[in-house]
Amino acid sequence: MLDQQPAPLLCPETKTQPAVKGASKVAPLIAQTIKVACSNCNLRELCMPMGLTSAEMDRIEDVVASRRKIKRGTTLFRNGEKFTSLYAIRTGFFKTCVASEDGRDQVTGFQMAGEVIGLDGIVNDHHTCDAVALEDAEVCVMPFDRIEELSREVNALQRHVHKIMSREIVRENGVMLLLGSMRAEERLAAFLLNLVQRLHARGFSQHELVLRMTREEIGSYLGLKLETVSRTFSKFVDDGIIEVKQRHVRILSTDALREIVNTKMGG
Amino acid sequence: MLDQQPAPLLCPETKTQPAVKGASKVAPLIAQTIKVACSNCNLRELCMPMGLTSAEMDRIEDVVASRRKIKRGTTLFRNGEKFTSLYAIRTGFFKTCVASEDGRDQVTGFQMAGEVIGLDGIVNDHHTCDAVALEDAEVCVMPFDRIEELSREVNALQRHVHKIMSREIVRENGVMLLLGSMRAEERLAAFLLNLVQRLHARGFSQHELVLRMTREEIGSYLGLKLETVSRTFSKFVDDGIIEVKQRHVRILSTDALREIVNTKMGG
DNA sequence: CGACACCTTGAAGAGGTTCAAGAAATGTGG
């Protein structure tokens, strides 16, 4: 229901998520124009269509114009900026958020390696949200006119682009269900399950995760205040469902979380 | 922010929305295979790319395989059904809704003439929501493989499809903002403004509208209970902002509604 | 006309927010 999981799994073996500490503090902000080989990228199965001939594969690599590093706390793009490219996340973690005129803002999603951001910009040629790196990150820059050009020729790429957009629509449907009909505990449980599932699809543990965002950002995403998020974490700890040490979360009972999500309380 | 308005306007003159009464009671449910001429359709500017050569126009008409009539209360497609086509609404009014395992459901959108539904089905080849006609309706059936085929050849169509999907993503971002950070009055005000704006873009009044959905459906969309919707309508009436006679709504002060949306109460 | 769906309104209650204070972690500059 809240799926944001790309179709194929990445690695069979279980990795441990690295600590939050700056991974590459000295990385320059400027765009790099190093030629990229998607065929060697270990995110290949996440962000590229499957079943390509090697000739097609070669062509698709042309789509990735360059890579770009984004330091934690800085933006990949901002509301109002001209739209030129989609971005495939290689490493790092992003949030996207929209703002209303009176200054409220709403986190609309958290994105991790292998996911694509920037789709919001297509319709008006300008971005309508901010994409902020929550940790040092690197993305593949994919100019959209190149994508369109090539997807006319490579059917699998065309289909792939359509699916990525459709997946985002379906994901947002799920978030609407969450925001429109769930209570605080259900929202947080759904959030944790979704995060850990996506991390697991990337080879990380099913039971442990490191939150890359603050309580306030979680709250914004879930339509709750940070205090409510904090209290709900505490309640889950009291109930023996999870352990929390700052941003480290260990899930003791996935089933309990699932039950919380699937139980309409008081019904 | 809540825009779901297709780029171009349709008719300059102002029409009056017809009453709810069944428009075409005797319409058969079966798909009709009448050849359709998009070039004559008065929704052309809403659902087709602009600036086509007449040769391209001819080709695009091939995308519309047939039309289909949907009686009020019945579904165009359902969660779980195989995805084959996108649908352009010719007449009528739809809601789309998703359901969770425990039986809750959430209205994810209301769609009117000139808008396209079915995008949710692309990613998994199956629909993930229901599309229900809230009044007798007619849609153009556009098989998706035809769309993909042709959008490889007609650049404007390719671009158009991408924009439609991106627009839906941006719309849902706006709904997330609404659900995540607005209070009841703000939500209802935003809802009314959005509806009337979209109707106006189709040549209807800026100040009058007929709701095609129940209070409960509005509530589901806005994350509120039907009683809250009803009470909020009453409050707007008391405040002299709108007049309500059942599903007839007359907006007395658009500015007041705008102010409600843009004012973070108590801040 | 009667059955049914839909809408309105009131009163009580619950869940989440707000305000406030303090603790823990993080980052910065000397």
Next chain:
DNA sequence: CCACATTTCTTGAACCTCTTCAAGGTGTCG
């Protein structure tokens, strides 16, 4: 590397918005 400033997190108590439960009204359709 330590001290201090800052950000982030936790917890309590009062408050408020929205929900829940209930009853009655209105409109529609067979």
